[in-house]
Amino acid sequence: MCLNKVIEQLTQALGEENVLTEKEELAAYSFDATADIPKVVPQVVVTPTSTQQVQEVVKIAAKYKMPLYTRGSGTNLSGGTIPLNQGIVMVMVKMNKILEIDAENLTATVQPGVIIQDLNDAVAEYGLIYPPDPGTVATATMGGSVAECSGGLRGLKYGVTKHYVMGLEVVLANGKVMRCGGKTVKNVTAYDMVKLFVGSEGTLGVITEIIVKLIPAPETRKSALAVFRSLDDAAKAITGIIANKVIPATLEIMDNVTIRTVENYARVGLPTDAEAVLLIEVDGIPEVVEKEAEVVARVCRENNGELKLAETAEERDEIWQARRAALPALAQVSPTTVLEDATVPRSKIPDMLKALRHIAEKYQLTIGTFGHAGDGNLHPTILTDENNAEEMKRVHKAVDEIFEVALSLGGTLSGEHGIGIAKQKYLEKEFGEAGIEALKAIKKALDPENILNPGKILKF
Amino acid sequence: MCLNKVIEQLTQALGEENVLTEKEELAAYSFDATADIPKVVPQVVVTPTSTQQVQEVVKIAAKYKMPLYTRGSGTNLSGGTIPLNQGIVMVMVKMNKILEIDAENLTATVQPGVIIQDLNDAVAEYGLIYPPDPGTVATATMGGSVAECSGGLRGLKYGVTKHYVMGLEVVLANGKVMRCGGKTVKNVTAYDMVKLFVGSEGTLGVITEIIVKLIPAPETRKSALAVFRSLDDAAKAITGIIANKVIPATLEIMDNVTIRTVENYARVGLPTDAEAVLLIEVDGIPEVVEKEAEVVARVCRENNGELKLAETAEERDEIWQARRAALPALAQVSPTTVLEDATVPRSKIPDMLKALRHIAEKYQLTIGTFGHAGDGNLHPTILTDENNAEEMKRVHKAVDEIFEVALSLGGTLSGEHGIGIAKQKYLEKEFGEAGIEALKAIKKALDPENILNPGKILKF
Numbered sequence: 001m002c003l004n005k006v007i008e009q010l011t012q013a014l015g016e017e018n019v020l021t022e023k024e025e026l027a028a029y030s031f032d033a034t035a036d037i038p039k040v041v042p043q044v045v046v047t048p049t050s051t052q053q054v055q056e057v058v059k060i061a062a063k064y065k066m067p068l069y070t071r072g073s074g075t076n077l078s079g080g081t082i083p084l085n086q087g088i089v090m091v092m093v094k095m096n097k098i099l100e101i102d103a104e105n106l107t108a109t110v111q112p113g114v115i116i117q118d119l120n121d122a123v124a125e126y127g128l129i130y131p132p133d134p135g136t137v138a139t140a141t142m143g144g145s146v147a148e149c150s151g152g153l154r155g156l157k158y159g160v161t162k163h164y165v166m167g168l169e170v171v172l173a174n175g176k177v178m179r180c181g182g183k184t185v186k187n188v189t190a191y192d193m194v195k196l197f198v199g200s201e202g203t204l205g206v207i208t209e210i211i212v213k214l215i216p217a218p219e220t221r222k223s224a225l226a227v228f229r230s231l232d233d234a235a236k237a238i239t240g241i242i243a244n245k246v247i248p249a250t251l252e253i254m255d256n257v258t259i260r261t262v263e264n265y266a267r268v269g270l271p272t273d274a275e276a277v278l279l280i281e282v283d284g285i286p287e288v289v290e291k292e293a294e295v296v297a298r299v300c301r302e303n304n305g306e307l308k309l310a311e312t313a314e315e316r317d318e319i320w321q322a323r324r325a326a327l328p329a330l331a332q333v334s335p336t337t338v339l340e341d342a343t344v345p346r347s348k349i350p351d352m353l354k355a356l357r358h359i360a361e362k363y364q365l366t367i368g369t370f371g372h373a374g375d376g377n378l379h380p381t382i383l384t385d386e387n388n389a390e391e392m393k394r395v396h397k398a399v400d401e402i403f404e405v406a407l408s409l410g411g412t413l414s415g416e417h418g419i420g421i422a423k424q425k426y427l428e429k430e431f432g433e434a435g436i437e438a439l440k441a442i443k444k445a446l447d448p449e450n451i452l453n454p455g456k457i458l459k460f
Numbered sequence: 461m462c463l464n465k466v467i468e469q470l471t472q473a474l475g476e477e478n479v480l481t482e483k484e485e486l487a488a489y490s491f492d493a494t495a496d497i498p499k500v501v502p503q504v505v506v507t508p509t510s511t512q513q514v515q516e517v518v519k520i521a522a523k524y525k526m527p528l529y530t531r532g533s534g535t536n537l538s539g540g541t542i543p544l545n546q547g548i549v550m551v552m553v554k555m556n557k558i559l560e561i562d563a564e565n566l567t568a569t570v571q572p573g574v575i576i577q578d579l580n581d582a583v584a585e586y587g588l589i590y591p592p593d594p595g596t597v598a599t600a601t602m603g604g605s606v607a608e609c610s611g612g613l614r615g616l617k618y619g620v621t622k623h624y625v626m627g628l629e630v631v632l633a634n635g636k637v638m639r640c641g642g643k644t645v646k647n648v649t650a651y652d653m654v655k656l657f658v659g660s661e662g663t664l665g666v667i668t669e670i671i672v673k674l675i676p677a678p679e680t681r682k683s684a685l686a687v688f689r690s691l692d693d694a695a696k697a698i699t700g701i702i703a704n705k706v707i708p709a710t711l712e713i714m715d716n717v718t719i720r721t722v723e724n725y726a727r728v729g730l731p732t733d734a735e736a737v738l739l740i741e742v743d744g745i746p747e748v749v750e751k752e753a754e755v756v757a758r759v760c761r762e763n764n765g766e767l768k769l770a771e772t773a774e775e776r777d778e779i780w781q782a783r784r785a786a787l788p789a790l791a792q793v794s795p796t797t798v799l800e801d802a803t804v805p806r807s808k809i810p811d812m813l814k815a816l817r818h819i820a821e822k823y824q825l826t827i828g829t830f831g832h833a834g835d836g837n838l839h840p841t842i843l844t845d846e847n848n849a850e851e852m853k854r855v856h857k858a859v860d861e862i863f864e865v866a867l868s869l870g871g872t873l874s875g876e877h878g879i880g881i882a883k884q885k886y887l888e889k890e891f892g893e894a895g896i897e898a899l900k901a902i903k904k905a906l907d908p909e910n911i912l913n914p915g916k917i918l919k920f
Contacts, residue, residue: 104699104807127705149648160646162655163623176894183805185835186620186875188609188659189883189890190899190917195622195655199648216705239564245587245676287747345643347564375645415646423649430649434636438906439650445905446898457650 006064006088007044013056018094020045029089032074032081033136034422035336036386036395042069042083047094051169051177051208057090058206058451059175067454070202072113072141075134076148077339078420080201084455092143095208098122106214107166107183112143112207119212128214131158134416135327143207149199151416153323156374157249157283158215160416162198167211170197173204173447183211196442201418202453204446221249221283222293223316226305227274231255231357234276235350237303238373241280242346244299246292250281251374255353258326258368258381265329268322278305278373279323326370327381334366334383338395342406343377343415355405356380362401363394377415403429419457427457466524466548467504473516478554480505489549492534492541493596494882495796496846496855502529502543507554511629511637511668517550518666518911519635527914530662532573532601535594536608537799538880540661544915552603555668558582566674567626567643572603572667579672588674591618594876595787603667609659611876613783616834617709617743618675620876622658627671630657633664633907643671656902661878662913664906681709681743682753683776686765687734691715691817693763694736695810698833700759701740702806706752710741711834715813718786718828718841725789728782738765738833739783786830787841794826794843798855802866803837803875815865816840822861823854837875863889879917887917 011019020026021044030041043066048054061068067087074081083089096113103126110119117138119130134140134150144150146168151160167181170193181187181194197204228234234253241248254262254270254277263270270277278300282292293309300307310316331337344352353369356378360367371379380402384395403413403426413423413430428436440458443450450460471479480486481504490501503526508514521528527547534541543549556573563586570579577598579590594600594610604610606628611620627641630653641647641654657664688694698711714722714730714737723730730737738760742752753769760767770776791797804812813829816838820827831839840862844855863873863886873883873890888896900918903910910920 102805102807104703105805106702107805149652151646151648155646160648162652172894172898174894174897176897178892178895178898180891180895182872183870184803184837184872184875185806186611186615186803186832186837187872188611188620188876188878189873190879190887191660191664191902192609192622192655192658193895193898195652196902198652200651204651216707242566243564247676285748285751287751288745291745291747343644343646345562345565345567346645347562372646377644377646410643412642412644412647413649415644416648418648419650427650431640432638434632434634435638435640435653437634437636438632438638438653441905442651442656442902445901 002064003043006060006066009060010044010046010057013060014046014048014053018047018049029083032076032079034077034079035338037079037082037421040083040086042089043086045089045091047091049094051171054171054206054208055175055177057088058171058173061088061451062173062175062449065449065451068451069453070206072144073139075136075140076144076420077417078422080148080418080420080456082421084421092141101126102183103128105183107211108214109209109211110142111209112141114142116140116142116145123214127217129217130164130212130214132161132164142210146198146207146210147200147202148418151377153250153252153372155372155377156251157247162195164213165194165198165210166213168194168197168207169209170205171208173449173452181211199418201420201456203443203456204452218283219285220289221281222289223281223310223319224293224296225308225319226278226280226300227271228276228305229274230304231275231353232350233303233305234278235353237278237300237305238349239347240299240303241296244295246282246295248280248296248374249283252279252323252371253373254326254370255368257366258330258370261333261368262322262325262329265332266322266325268318270322279319330368330381330383334385336384336386338382338384338399340380340399340402341377341415341417342380342402342411344406344409344411346374346376348409348411349373349376351409352378352405356402359398359401363398365394365398376411421456424457424459462524463503466520466526469520470504470506470517473520474506474508474513478507478509489543492536492539494537494539495798497539497542497881500543500546502549503546505549505551507551509554511631514631514666514668515635515637517548518631518633521548521911522633522635522909525909525911528911529913530666532604533599535596535600536604536880537877538882540608540878540880540916542881544881552601561586562643563588565643567671568674569669569671570602571669572601574602576600576602576605583674587677589677590624590672590674592621592624602670606658606667606670607660607662608878611837613710613712613832615832615837616711617707622655624673625654625658625670626673628654628657628667629669630665631668633909633911641671659878661880661916663903663916664912678743679745680749681741682749683741683770683779684753684756685768685779686738686740686760687731688736688765689734690764691735691813692810693765694738695813697738697760697763697765698809699807700763701756704755704759706742706755708740708756708834709743712739712783712831713833714786714830715828717826718790718830721793721828722782722785722789725792726782726785728778730782739779790828790841790843794845796844796846798842798844798859800840800859800862801837801875801877802840802862802871804866804869804871806834806836808869808871809833809836811869812838812865816862819858819861823858825854825858836871881916884917884919
């Protein structure tokens with residue numbers, strides 16, 4: 001094995017301070033936020049500080065055919081950053097400069113290690129926001145969220161990461177630098193390489209610079225909590241709001257299991273006997289917000305929902321505190337939390353919720369479901385224990401069935417968590433044989449030696 | 461040559477009524493809407509009526525290594541549909557069914573031959589719109605506009621075609637069918653193949669079905685015409701409006717050459733001594749429209765603009781009639797109209813306008829500039845005569861310089877017309893050597909025999 005040579009060359013290129021080889025250091029990069037996947041310790045970890053250093057790392061990896069796993073904070077939920085075949089882990093957190101905020105063109109240019117929240121804090125003084133807001137906004141990096149195409153709570157009205165990435169600098173598998181896109185709103189010059197790299201999970205190139213679109217911050221917003229005795233009524237309210245031409249910034253659901261768990265954990269005053277609550281926020285200029293809030297209230301009431309409008313900032317915070325507590329609350333009641341992101345067309349939410357209840361009963365599992373109901377992106381969360389082999393068998397069968405149902409309803413395997421290693425085995429069911437061939441051809445075209453994040457999305 | 465065999469097999473697969481071989485029939489497919497490019501007559505034209513027939517055509521083309529040029533109405537402006545190496549032209553206009561309007565999920569599913577305006581007419585009764593609106597909305601097909609990623613007048617607020625395509629059925633170069641995307645708002649399952657095919661100009665696959673996103677129609681709108689004595693003031697008004705957090709649905713500019721030509725052609729009462737006019741429309745709910753119209757008026761006046769608000773539907777129509785007259789008016793004053801779509805970041809519009817004036821003087825050419833100022837997408841239009849070889853030399857030099865300036869200002873070669881054959885020679889200047897290699901690798905991955913629209917975007 002040529003590991004010593006690789007480490008020597010990496011140290012020469014990046015300096016000792018950017019090459020980690022101690023056992024304890026390496027162990028910290030053996031896992032990410034995903035449950036129920038293998039931990040693998042890499043052979044060496046590097047922390048480049050410039051595009052040029054990234055190029056050096058890629059060239060060394062290519063030369064020695066060492067797998068190269070690029071990562072940010074490792075908050076992803078599909079095993080995307082696990083160094084499956086050991087090799088090199090490249091951590092981008094030292095490339096964390098906001099290079100430019102261009103308020104006139106409504107863009108920001110950042111390095112991949114910038115934390116999403118830090119970007120939002122920086123653009124706030126210009127009255128602007130960067131809308132994508134995954135739950136991990138305070139820890140996830142821009143590079144990671146672009147590579148995974150993160151979603152979040154505001155996807156319904158504002159879209160997700162891919163709708164905000166305008167330009168990229170990418171180090172390709174051959175070590176060369178490519179720039180694509182830029183600051184123009186319109187760009188149809190050749191293939192849309194920007195969109196190809198967004199969500200490619202680090203398998204096609206290493207993102208070293210990102211130009212994102214910013215938008216004016218909404219002037220005001222209004223939040224509401226609606227309580228439903230029936231799941232069907234809640235589902236009707238969801239589609240009813242949108243059928244009435246109101247697109248809320250956020251339209252979230254929590255089912256009874258989630259409500260009870262959150263209330264037990266955070267004591268925010270949720271009605272534990274409700275079948276579902278919807279958490280809704282509309283935003284914009286005051287006149288629009290008033291009008292839309294009225295429509296939301298009317299539609300919820302028409303569908304037997306009990307509505308509580310947040311009248312103060314504290315009441316608003318309470319509502320979103322409840323929503324933010326969903327995952328941590330579910331996570332603390334059992335040793336292992338298998339969090340999925342099966343996604344269906346909005347109109348199929350009632351069917352999906354019914355199917356999830358049926359699956360939970362069939363496999364005798366506790367499944368709490370919450371998520372971004374407005375865009376059909378649900379998070380069924382199985383509360384289990386990795387060490388209980390018998391139960392895990394049932395968990396795996398339930399997960400298989402969840403994805404089968406999602407696809408049969410015209411949905412997709414992943415709304416916002418990506419494929420990684422967690423959902424690989426279902427990929428052909430969505431893309432078909434011809435689709436898998438096409439995906440593989442693209443991976444081979446841009447990374448013929450399979451150096452970049454090998455073993456993710458596609459298996460060779 | 462095996463042409464007879466190819467025609468025989470095509471006829472067997474598609475029926476006689478879908479295979480054209482008469483000289484006069486073929487001649488109709490030798491050109492498109494682009495000026496100053498070669499006309500080439502194809503060897504055979506087919507008009508498939510189903511995905512299966514498209515598969516047959518692709519397989520026959522692959523078997524005999526015949527180039528296959530897919531097209532709709534041929535309204536593109538970069539030579540994208542010219543059958544450069546003869547071969548087969550496949551016209552998609554017979555696949556023109558609107559398969560579904562799903563008002564609940566805000567989607568429509570269409571075949572590629574559907575005319576954009578027909579889709580908009582069909583969804584209007586649901587109170588919905590399909591926002592992309594290229595100038596050719598009444599003749600262009602959905603398939604063509606997806607393949608070219610059409611832009612249009614509403615790009616600033618509503619985005620362009622790529623922002624509305626959610627799912628595709630594509631026949632690949634090997635004749636197999638792939639489906640990608642779907643009706644879910646969020647989808648991060650593997651590479652974003654939908655976005656890769658949008659704007660790929662028919663070089664990667666044949667689009668046979670399209671799922672697009674619809675949005676609620678704006679309740680109301682307000683149009684204004686602002687007259688400026690100085691280009692600089694007009695440019696300041698453009699950036700000023702957006703800096704004041706108003707994103708108009710449409711924000712168009714016409715320079716003095718265009719104003720004079722339009723007035724001479726259509727007599728709509730434009731001030732022929734103005735250096736520039738802005739044509740602005742804000743839309744949304746009445747309260748927002750009022751508020752935004754006030755901001756627009758204030759910013760224009762602050763920058764020495766004379767504002768005329770359309771008070772009636774007729775006045776509104778007059779304003780947009782003037783804008784729509786720009787290209788036909790310019791086109792009728794000279795035998796040849798070379799229409800470009802150099803695009804720069806919004807803040808660089810004053811620099812670009814100055815550069816265009818300088819280039820016109822330098823090469824002694826008449827250049828009328830109009831376009832989508834709000835998104836930096838200008839249409840410098842050179843009025844010339846293809847038969848004047850000496851002048852055409854100057855035209856070509858001017859075009860070279862236009863793109864050089866656009867790129868040096870951080871812009872792109874094409875905001876909405878695509879690369880086709882018209883802008884191939886500039887492509888490496890934007891993408892660099894590494895980028896061109898990557899683009900070529902993708903083309904080779906999906907179309908290894910170079911059957912699909914060969915010679916477009918990339919040269920092999």
